[in-house]
Structures are given as structure tokens and as C-alpha cells.
Amino acid sequence: MTARAFLPKTLDLLPAELPIFPLTGGLLLPMGHLPLNIFEPRYIAMVTDALRTPQRLIGMVQSSDQAQSMGEAPVHGLGCAGRISAFSENDEGTILITLTGVIRFCIEEELSLAAGGYRCVRADFSRFGSDLSRLAPDPQAEDGAGANADGDVLRASIIDATKRYFDAKGFSTDWDGINNLGLAELVTSLGMACPFDPMEKQALLEAQTVEEQARTLAQILTMAAMGDGHENNAAVN
Structure with a gap:
């Protein structure tokens, strides 16, 4: 079974709330694979909590103010949710994960910090339902979009x-x-x-x-x- 078999296929399977990982220059697109080295305690808590959910989703966003610390800086209003598709721990106490891009989202509002100290948002996926079609492209087409x-x-x-x-x-x-x-x-x-x-x-x-x-x-x-x-x-x- 391929990794795509575990990805959400419809909007109703997506959570209303999403943890976010602000990372300037960290671009995740649907179908893409983004390796991340997680070492801050709050983001280790975020990964641990995400792994307990059925979707295992984390929202990648970029800071809109690079002068501030990424953890506290304002972020762009649009990001991409990725599923934790690979996970490993090392002897230094850090975590290596790979996020597989699922669908983009707009931030409706930022919520209170989670118990682990990481940021969460209320996410609106409705504009980007077509992203999900990239995860299961038509086998008759050259690819999931633009095969013309x-x-x-x-x-x-x-x-x-x-x-x-x-x-x-x-x-x-x-x-x-x-x-x-x-x-x-x-x-x-x-x-x-x-x-x-x-x-x-x-x-x-x-x-x-x-x-x-x-x-x-x-x-x-x-x-x-x-x-x-x-x-x-x-x-x-």
C-alpha cells in the first residue's frame, strides 16, 4: 500500500483546527515531501500530539515578519497542511519527520497556545479542494492536473x-x-x-x-x- 492511501481524500475528513509550524523559507506544496529536524520542546510536543490523531496533519506556514523569532512572529494567512509520513528519533533527543503535502488552507483565526506550547489555528480548506485530486490523479491522465x-x-x-x-x-x-x-x-x-x-x-x-x-x-x-x-x-x- 502506498503512502497516498493514508492521505485524506475529501474535505470532510480534515480537522477544523490545525497545529502550525512557522518556518521562513519552508515551502510545502501538495504531493511534495518536506524533511524536518524537530528539536524545540514545543515542536516535539506538536509532533507527538499530531501522531495521536487519525490525520497526523501539521500546517506549514511562513513568517510574514522575518525580523521576529519564527515561533512568535505573525504568519502569512495561507499555508499547506502536511501529513507526517515518516518519523524517527535519534540519540540527541531530536525527531526527524517527513511531511507529505496534502492541501493548502487559509487561516481563519489563531487560537490559544496548545498545552505543549505550540501555535494552533482554525483552518479553512474550502478554497483548495482541488488539491486533494492531486493525491489520487486520474490514471488516464498524464498527471493530476494540466494534462492537455x-x-x-x-x-x-x-x-x-x-x-x-x-x-x-x-x-x-x-x-x-x-x-x-x-x-x-x-x-x-x-x-x-x-x-x-x-x-x-x-x-x-x-x-x-x-x-x-x-x-x-x-x-x-x-x-x-x-x-x-x-x-x-x-x-x-
């Missing part, structure tokens, strides 16, 4: 922008693997793996559909490649 002519064009534009971005940054990758990804997988993999700044990552997260995320990703890659190219040309001249 427009999707093919977007996919090609992302791959082209990625090549220029990687050339500018001096990165290497498995191009055969990238070429075999469908649109949704491509957006998720590159969006989470590339070292974009926090606001660019938030823009990717907030784009409503896979197609909008794809266009946003292509723009970010293109602008980053152009910026590096201009800097390199200036240095040579």
Missing part, C-alpha cells in the same frame, strides 16, 4: 526556464528525471527544491491552480536567470 495542450506548453516553458536558471546558477540535475515529470509534479518538485526567496515561495503557494503555479514558477525562474546573467556580464565587462 495548455499543460504541455506550460511544462515546456518551465523546463526551458529551468535549464537557463540552472546554467546561470551552475546547478546540475537529472534531466531525464525532470523530463519524465508531469506538470503538477514538475511544479511541486522544482518549487520546493530551488533556493527561491521566501516571498517567491509564498507566491507559488498562493497561486490557485496548478496552471497558475506553473506560470508563476516559470516567471520566477526566468527573472532569476536574467538577474544572474546580468550580474555575470557586468563582472566580465
